[in-house]
Amino acid sequence: MSRTNLKSATEQPEWQPTQIWRHDPDRIQTLALTLILTVLAYLTVAIGVGVALGLALRPQRRNIPASESSEPEQ
Secondary structure (H helix, E strand, O other), rough: OOOOOOOOEEEOOOHHHHHHOOHHHHHHHHHHHHHHHHHHHHHHHHHHHHHHHHHOOOOOOOOOOOOHOOOOOO
């Protein structure tokens, strides 16, 4: 018997480049989770930067003495 063309049942087939794009549920789930966490991280940073800029650029309140106030006293 010739064993030149026989492969055992446990032997893995030769790797092909197209196997990278195979639809593997675990891989898709991992990519989706990574995308969600990345979006959450960017949103957190954007909100933090917005709050910091809002506080930094807010006009400063000045304490005006009552004698210079234009509002009538009651």
